[in-house]
Amino acid sequence: MAATEAYWPNSARLAVSFSLMFEAGGQPISGAGGVIPDPIEKGLPDLPTNAFFQYGVYEGVPRILDLMDKHKVRLSSFMIGQAVGKAPDLAKEIVKRGHEAAAHGRAWQNSYFLDPDAERKFIADSVETIKSVTGQQPIGWNAYWMRNSPHTLDILHSLGFKYHIDEPSADQPFIVKLKAGDFVTVPYTLHMNDIVSYPFVGYNPSAYEQALRDEFDQLYEEGAHRRRMMVVSLHDRISGHANRVRVLDRFLAYAKSKPGVWFARKDEIARWALQHRSITPVYDRAAPTIGGLPGSAT
Numbered sequence: 001m002a003a004t005e006a007y008w009p010n011s012a013r014l015a016v017s018f019s020l021m022f023e024a025g026g027q028p029i030s031g032a033g034g035v036i037p038d039p040i041e042k043g044l045p046d047l048p049t050n051a052f053f054q055y056g057v058y059e060g061v062p063r064i065l066d067l068m069d070k071h072k073v074r075l076s077s078f079m080i081g082q083a084v085g086k087a088p089d090l091a092k093e094i095v096k097r098g099h100e101a102a103a104h105g106r107a108w109q110n111s112y113f114l115d116p117d118a119e120r121k122f123i124a125d126s127v128e129t130i131k132s133v134t135g136q137q138p139i140g141w142n143a144y145w146m147r148n149s150p151h152t153l154d155i156l157h158s159l160g161f162k163y164h165i166d167e168p169s170a171d172q173p174f175i176v177k178l179k180a181g182d183f184v185t186v187p188y189t190l191h192m193n194d195i196v197s198y199p200f201v202g203y204n205p206s207a208y209e210q211a212l213r214d215e216f217d218q219l220y221e222e223g224a225h226r227r228r229m230m231v232v233s234l235h236d237r238i239s240g241h242a243n244r245v246r247v248l249d250r251f252l253a254y255a256k257s258k259p260g261v262w263f264a265r266k267d268e269i270a271r272w273a274l275q276h277r278s279i280t281p282v283y284d285r286a287a288p289t290i291g292g293l294p295g296s297a298t
Contacts, residue, residue: 005279009272010174015262017269018075019142019165019233020064022094025087026080026108038227045103053237057087060240063250065097067245071252074236076266078142078165081126082255088133095134100265103161103189104138112149120155127159128224140266142166146188150297157183165231166293170189171219172227173273174281180295182277184270185294186231194244207245212251220258227279229269248268
């Protein structure tokens with residue numbers, strides 16, 4: 001690192017960033033999967049599973065928003081277009097409280113198999129819905145289970161996006177050089193994703209809380225000598241339950257007790273990386289069909 005540049009704003013030692021997946025209403029009415037192990041007959045509406053998703057609207061998102069207000073933390077909400085269309089007031093409330101509205105696709109489904117024109121429309125439709133409802137232009141992207149096509153980053157860049165999170169490959173942001181310019185990756189962490197304990201069989205709140213603390217402590221220690229970032233993914237219908245919010249409440253109190261921690265939205269992290277390119281890893285990758293990692297299609 002250059003002597004005149006800090007890893008993070010105000011010389012913070014660690015960046016901590018939360019994602020809130022706003023998905024309720026974007027799932028298929030049948031076959032979405034959930035806490036019920038027995039699959040429903042094809043084509044029939046899965047009423048309890050849809051009600052499980054709806055918990056995110058009625059309880060989960062409001063509870064998480066209140067928690068973030070309590071600790072004065074702002075997060076990035078990756079919104080499905082159909083979810084925003086069905087609960088516009090809640091989407092507006094997320095942005096009103098200072099959180100980022102990012103894009104998560106038109107519906108809760110894969111898009112990596114679409115041809116480039118269809119994929120562009122799938123992404124652009126979600127952008128249009130989010131912007132028209134919340135007034136905020138999304139610049140961040142998250143695909144269904146992180147699976148993108150070889151063309152996705154090029155499409156995102158052309159639509160005005162600055163970053164995506166669909167790569168669990170590092171504990172700091174980095175830049176990937178595309179044909180049309182720089183594009184930021186703000187990496188994901190599967191092991192800090194609440195959905196790894198989904199369904200609720202075997203869920204242990206104490207173990208989850210300890211995992212959060214251990215992740216924080218290790219990255220905080222490393223942050224004295226290199227740029228470090230901790231990311232935690234929350235789902236509206238999962239982390240919005242009362243016992244999980246209580247765990248997050250204790251973790252946030254613990255993390256905020258440490259000096260030099262920057263609680264940041266992912267758009268803030270992406271912009272910081274672009275503005276401090278000299279201390280940000282920059283990768284010039286082969287096409288995804290050759291190198292197997294996200295980059296320009298050709």
